[in-house]
Amino acid sequence: xxxxxxxxxxxxxxxxxxxxxxxxxxxxxxxxxxxxxxxxxxxxxxxxxxxxxxxxxxxxxxxxxxxxxxxxxxxxxxxxxxxxxxxxxxxxxxxxxxxxxxxxxxxxxxxxxxxxxxxxxxxxxxxxxxxxxxxxxxxxxxxxxxxxxxxxxxxxxxxxxxxxxxxxxxxxxxxxxxxxxxxxxxxxxxxxxxxxxxxxxxxxxxxxxxxxxxxxxxxxxxxxxxxxxxxxxxxxxxxxxxxxxxxxxxxxxxxxxxxxxxxxxxxxxxxxxxxxxxxxxxxxxxxxxxxxxxxxxxxxxxxxxxxxxxxxxxxxxxxxxxxxxxxxxxxxxxxxxxxxxxxxxxxxxxxxxxxxxxxxxxxxxxxxxxxxxxxxxxxxxxxxxxxxxxxxxxxxxxxxxxxxxxxxxxxxxxxxxxxxxxxxxxxxxxxxxxxxxxxxxxxxxxxxxxxx
Amino acid sequence: xxxxxxxxxxxxxxxxxxxxxxxxxxxxxxxxxxxxxxxxxxxxxxxxxxxxxxxxxxxxxxxxxxxxxxxxxxxxxxxxxxxxxxxxxxxxxxxxxxxxxxxxxxxxxxxxxxxxxxxxxxxxxxxxxxxxxxxxxxxxxxxxxxxxxxxxxxxxxxxxxxxxxxxxxxxxxxxxxxxxxxxxxxxxxxxxxxxxxxxxxxxxxxxxxxxxxxxxxxxxxxxxxxxxxxxxxxxxxxxxxxxxxxxxxxxxxxxxxxxxxxxxxxxxxxxxxxxxxxxxxxxxxxxxxxxxxxxxxxxxxxxxxxxxxxxxxxxxxxxxxxxxxxxxxxxxxxxxxxxxxxxxxxxxxxxxxxxxxxxxxxxxxxxxxxxxxxxxxxxxxxxxxxxxxxxxxxxxxxxxxxxxxxxxxxxxxxxxxxxxxxxxxxxxxxxxxxxxxxxxxxxxxxxxxxxx
Numbered sequence: 029x030x031x032x033x034x035x036x037x038x039x040x041x042x043x044x045x046x047x048x049x050x051x052x053x054x055x056x057x058x059x060x061x062x063x064x065x066x067x068x069x070x071x072x073x074x075x076x077x078x079x080x081x082x083x084x085x086x087x088x089x090x091x092x093x094x095x096x097x098x099x100x101x102x103x104x105x106x107x108x109x110x111x112x113x114x115x116x117x118x119x120x121x122x123x124x125x126x127x128x129x130x131x132x133x134x135x136x137x138x139x140x141x142x143x144x145x146x147x148x149x150x151x152x153x154x155x156x157x158x159x160x161x162x163x164x165x166x167x168x169x170x171x172x173x174x175x176x177x178x179x180x181x182x183x184x185x186x187x188x189x190x191x192x193x194x195x196x197x198x199x200x201x202x203x204x205x206x207x208x209x210x211x212x213x214x215x216x217x218x219x220x221x222x223x224x225x226x227x228x229x230x231x232x233x234x235x236x237x238x239x240x241x242x243x244x245x246x247x248x249x250x251x252x253x254x255x256x257x258x259x260x261x262x263x264x265x266x267x268x269x270x271x272x273x274x275x276x277x278x279x280x281x282x283x284x285x286x287x288x289x290x291x292x293x294x295x296x297x298x299x300x301x302x303x304x305x306x307x308x309x310x311x312x313x314x315x316x317x318x319x320x321x322x323x324x325x326x327x328x329x330x331x332x333x334x335x336x337x338x339x340x341x342x343x344x345x346x347x348x349x350x351x352x353x354x355x356x357x358x359x360x361x362x363x364x365x366x367x368x369x370x371x372x373x374x375x376x377x378x379x380x381x382x383x384x385x386x387x388x389x390x391x392x393x394x395x396x397x398x399x400x401x402x403x404x405x406x407x408x409x410x411x412x413x414x415x416x417x418x419x420x421x422x423x424x425x426x427x428x429x430x431x432x433x434x435x436x437x438x439x440x441x442x443x444x445x446x447x448x449x450x451x452x453x454x455x456x457x458x459x460x461x462x463x464x465x466x467x468x469x470x471x472x473x474x475x476x477x478x479x480x
Numbered sequence: 481x482x483x484x485x486x487x488x489x490x491x492x493x494x495x496x497x498x499x500x501x502x503x504x505x506x507x508x509x510x511x512x513x514x515x516x517x518x519x520x521x522x523x524x525x526x527x528x529x530x531x532x533x534x535x536x537x538x539x540x541x542x543x544x545x546x547x548x549x550x551x552x553x554x555x556x557x558x559x560x561x562x563x564x565x566x567x568x569x570x571x572x573x574x575x576x577x578x579x580x581x582x583x584x585x586x587x588x589x590x591x592x593x594x595x596x597x598x599x600x601x602x603x604x605x606x607x608x609x610x611x612x613x614x615x616x617x618x619x620x621x622x623x624x625x626x627x628x629x630x631x632x633x634x635x636x637x638x639x640x641x642x643x644x645x646x647x648x649x650x651x652x653x654x655x656x657x658x659x660x661x662x663x664x665x666x667x668x669x670x671x672x673x674x675x676x677x678x679x680x681x682x683x684x685x686x687x688x689x690x691x692x693x694x695x696x697x698x699x700x701x702x703x704x705x706x707x708x709x710x711x712x713x714x715x716x717x718x719x720x721x722x723x724x725x726x727x728x729x730x731x732x733x734x735x736x737x738x739x740x741x742x743x744x745x746x747x748x749x750x751x752x753x754x755x756x757x758x759x760x761x762x763x764x765x766x767x768x769x770x771x772x773x774x775x776x777x778x779x780x781x782x783x784x785x786x787x788x789x790x791x792x793x794x795x796x797x798x799x800x801x802x803x804x805x806x807x808x809x810x811x812x813x814x815x816x817x818x819x820x821x822x823x824x825x826x827x828x829x830x831x832x833x834x835x836x837x838x839x840x841x842x843x844x845x846x847x848x849x850x851x852x853x854x855x856x857x858x859x860x861x862x863x864x865x866x867x868x869x870x871x872x873x874x875x876x877x878x879x880x881x882x883x884x885x886x887x888x889x890x891x892x893x894x895x896x897x898x899x900x901x902x903x904x905x906x907x908x909x910x911x912x913x914x915x916x917x918x919x920x921x922x923x924x925x926x927x928x929x930x931x932x
Contacts, residue, residue: 031530033571033791036555039526041568044519044581051520063848065825065855065875067496068503072600073525073557073586074491074545078483095547098590103488105525116493119485124872126858129496134525138550148524159858163837167856174848287838289845339485373517385615386739393741396515396626403517404619406578406611420576423517 038139038147048369050357053179054132057152057351060174064167066130066154071112077102083111083335085306091137105136109153110335110348117157118339125158125344132353144323144355153329155348157336162277165311165331166284168349172315172327173290175351180365183318184326186290187298188254190278191308191330193261194299196271197247200264201240208234213302219248220300221324247299254282254297281311307332313349317359326356368422373403374465375425375441376418382408384434391429391439391454398458400465402427419444425464427457490591490599500821502809505631506584509604509803512626516619518582518606523564525586529554535563535787537758543589557588561605562787562800569609570791577610577796584805596775596807605781607800609788614729617763617783618736620801624767624779625742627803632817635770636778638742639750640706642730643760643782645713646751648723649699652716653692660686662758669754671700673776699751706734706749733763759784765801769811778808820874825855826917827877827893828870834860836886843881843891843906850910852917854879871896877916879909 035041042050077094084107093105106112109131117123132152139145154171156164169186176184194213198204204212215230222230224245231241250257258275265271278297285295303312310331317323329349336344360366377392379385392402403423405414411428418426428440439457441450441464452460487493494502529546536559545557558564561583569575584604591597606623608616621638628636646665650656656664667682674682676697683693702709710727717723730749737747755764762783769775781801788796812818829844831837844854855875857866863880870878880892891909893902893916904912 031791033531033567034528035524035571036526036528036549036553037551039524041524041571042520042522043568043572043575044521047520047522062824063853065823065828065853067824068494068499069496070494070499072487072491072493073588074488074600076486076488079485093549097488097545099489101488115485116495119487119493120495123495124869128855136525148526156858161858163831163856163858166841170845284837284841287841289842339483371517372514372519376517379615385736389618389736389739390741393622401515401517403580404615406608406613406615417576 036147038141038145040146040148045368045370048372049366050353052367052369053357053360054152054353056178057175057353058130058132060171060178061130061154063174064128064154064171066128069113069116069129069131070133071106071109071116071131073106074103075106075112075115077104079115080104080107080111083114083307084108088137091139093136093138106133107137108135109133109151109350110155110332113153113155113157114336114339117336117344118341121340126164127157128154129157130154144358146354150353152351152353153348154350155346157346158344159347160333160345162280162311163284164347165277165281166288168311168329168347169281169285169295169313170288170290172313172349173288173294175327176294176315179356179360181317181360181363184294185296185316185318186294186327187296187301187314187316187325188278188281189297189299189301189312190274190310191302191312192270192274192277192310194274194302196261196265196268196274197244199268199270200247201236201243204236204240210306212236216244216248216300217302250299254278254295257297257299277310303328303330307335309333311347317363320359320362323355323359323362324352326352326359328352370420370422371403372401373421373423374401375403375427375461376414376423377402377404378411378414378426378428379405379408380411380428380430381434384429384431387429387434391427391457395427395458395461398462400458400461415442415444425461427461429454488599490593490597492598492600497820497822500824501818504819504821505809505812506604506805508630509627509805510582510584512623512630513582513606515626516580516606516623518580521565521568521581521583522585523558523561523568523583525558526555527558527564527567529556531567532556532559532563535566535759536560540589543591545588545590558585559589560587561585561603561802562607562784565605565607565609566788566791569788569796570793573792578616579609580606581609582606596810598806602805604803604805605800606802607798609798610796611799612785612797614732614763615736616799617729617733618740620763620781620799621733621737621747621765622740622742624765624801625740625746627779628746628767631808631812633769633812633815636746637748637768637770638746638779639748639753639766639768639777640730640733641749641751641753641764642726642762643754643764644722644726644729644762646726646754648713648717648720648726649696651720651722652699653688653695656688656692664688665754668696668700668752671752702751706730706747709749709751729762755780755782759787761785763799769815772811772814775807775811775814776804778804778811780804822872822874823855824853825873825875826853827855827879827913828866828875829854829856830863830866830878830880831857831860832863832880832882833886836881836883839881839886843879843909847879847910847913850914852910852913867894867896877913879913881906 097103134148135151136148172186198209211234219227228241250260301314308330312330314325315327331347333345336346377388392404395402426442437454438451441452549555586600587603588600624638650661663686671679680693702712753764753766760782764782766777767779783799785797788798829840844856847854878894889906890903893904
């Protein structure tokens with residue numbers, strides 16, 4: 029019985045038509061990261077289970093791909109890039125601080141699959157470890173803004189809040205057990221998707237009184253510019269140090285954001301965002317595409333001053349932001365902002381006569397030497413078939429040298445889209461094609477990795 | 481008890497100092513691949529076990545990372561990139577042929593670890609599926625040559641042979657069971673590492689007579705130019721079609737290699753190379769660094785006309801070549817051909833006065849807008865500490881704006897290596913720095929992904 033060729037549920041092949049624009053998108057994101065001096069890091073796919081266990085919470089732990097390896101070790105596949113970063117910082121004590129790193133790697137979660145929800149997907153993170161400065165929080169927001177704009181997006185909102193404002197809220201409500209706080213925060217975080225009625229019910233279910241639930245919504249319903257909202261919060265938090273610090277941090281962050289020239293139209297104070305994971309301690313951010321409200325956040329992160337220190341055994345504040353690569357890519361696709369490209373080659377060197385192969389080889393070599401990307405057709409099929417091959421792959425140009433052309437030292441260059449044909453001397457072919465590529469729409473299809 | 485931060489045996493962290501040159505090397509290799517029109521593909525890390533089992537041989541199978549997933553599926557981690565390619569070609573029946581793809585991805589093997597031998601390592605493959613043309617074999621050799629030269633290597637040898645020459649040998653020996661052939665080939669393949677005496681003994685152990693062993697070495701000891709060696713083989717293989725075809729294919733391949741302008745000094749006919757895996761059927765190639773003979777092959781591959789068709793249920797010839805990324809990188813390191821780079825940033829924006837943060841932010845933004853990579857120092861430490869930070873990371877320039885400079889609308893630019901300092905008006909700072917970077921050694925540290 030033959031084996032059925034198939035992929036596992038929640039896993040995907042990236043065929044060239046997806047890979048080419050995806051690689052281009054990743055190259056742009058990497059350029060933004062490096063323009064801030066973030067350094068690349070890569071950690072192993074497998075880690076000792078004990079490194080990952082106990083960091084994500086019980087629900088998340090069930091999703092780990094965990095098994096016993098050849099040496100009877102208890103191992104897990106990478107679940108995110110943050111815990112491995114914490115392990116790296118603890119393991120290499122001599123990393124110069126602050127350590128600004130990025131990592132773009134797949135992670136694995138045995139989740140229920142669904143629209144845009146996979147078991148293998150890429151994370152794409154920047155983090156600044158060892159800096160408690162709000163300038164570092166601002167840099168994360170700035171990376172967010174530049175990633176969005178570098179991908180051609182203009183309708184997006186960066187939502188900001190601060191865990192300390194939620195801590196202030198909790199104390200303002202009074203009479204709440206500290207250990208319930210993570211649940212309360214996670215419930216508040218569900219407001220945009222679950223709606224106010226469901227959130228009210230869930231909060232009551234967590235033991236909040238009617239008066240407390242009302243105060244939560246008084247807090248969430250504050251309206252106005254960020255400064256106005258913070259101004260309304262200030263008297264409530266006058267006697268609550270955590271809340272007052274949250275207000276002060278948010279005010280400073282907004283000043284830095286203005287200094288960086290990030291337009292306020294993209295910046296929203298959103299007191300409902302809390303981020304699911306327990307380890308956030310300060311600023312939190314999420315990013316939404318205005319035209320695709322149901323897509324969810326495409327870039328998120330925040331400050332987490334406890335996690336890295338937990339591993340390293342010393343105080344190491346940290347802040348970071350992560351691009352939801354798959355979700356963002358599907359958003360760009362839906363908005364028609366993904367350049368389709370089926371080919372990396374800029375031209376096809378056709379094969380008219382097998383006896384002329386040495387000339388085709390020599391010519392292709394010269395063109396490549398001039399930085400051109402040249403695919404050679406593999407055999408002397410009929411020209412129509414070869415041109416169809418180029419057309420099907422979106423290769424814009426075909427170079428044709430028959431025995432007549434070879435004798436005269438020229439090539440025919442066919443521009444497939446325009447059905448135009450030019451005769452060009454072989455001696456100036458490379459220069460002619462370089463000009464052609466520069467000036468034509470072919471330049472709209474740069475290779476992945478050379479995005480600009 | 482605190483958790484000990486550590487990585488699994490055979491696994492590695494790539495810290496920035498390794499990642500930066502490594503990413504640059506991969507970018508160069510990718511450019512070569514794309515200059516031939518190879519298309520990027522990415523397949524999942526996990527595959528159904530039945531897809532991988534039975535393709536690599538029993539010894540290899542023991543090395544598979546295999547486990548049962550959450551859904552009780554029998555799964556394996558990727559062992560190479562060839563079998564997943566075969567699965568893809570079978571699964572998507574409408575891929576236009578020939579399908580020229582590259583994939584650069586990690587693979588996992590539970591091997592004994594050793595020098596340059598890891599359990600997680602990258603493979604970096606190009607393959608041409610659906611072309612039986614020797615032009616495709618030639619393209620693989622050409623990719624090999626250009627990858628080597630693009631990495632600054634000039635002392636390397638590409639060793640060529642053809643499985644059909646070995647099939648010819650087997651028939652010329654006479655009286656050999658077909659099923660023993662793979663073992664005989666694998667034994668011959670060990671000649672460079674094990675030496676002639678050990679190989680003679682192993683061949684005798686496989687049941688070859690003294691006369692047969694002598695003939696094997698008559699074959700292996702042939703000397704001369706490739707054409708001379710083929711000329712000596714011709715009479716032996718006159719009545720052996722497989723061998724005669726092998727000679728003809730090798731002659732044609734050599735003509736194409738000449739046509740491509742690959743210097744013969746890099747090309748060696750080496751009848752001992754057979755490649756370990758069973759699935760090779762025609763041309764085989766391996767690549768050695770002349771200055772590091774003990775390193776082993778850094779790029780290898782060959783033609784395998786059976787494997788893809790096995791999955792797809794149709795005749796699909798294929799040829800490919802794979803870069804041994806880790807081995808090649810360690811070779812480049814040993815030869816001093818790896819540019820050390822500790823930083824992605826081209827300059828540090830220092831912080832002299834926290835009150836001037838908006839000006840620092842604005843200036844950093846303008847510089848980035850001009851394509852410069854600017855790291856901002858995170859807090860207003862003493863200038864000496866900030867310059868030490870830049871120095872430690874190899875950031876070549878520091879931009880300094882104190883309150884005096886701010887009042888006069890200028891910046892001090894410190895060239896750390898030269899201990900030089902220039903005063904530049906803020907209005908022309910970006911242009912000045914772009915010129916500086918272009919002209920200075922700082923341009924020798926391009927970001928990964930922008931290798932040229």
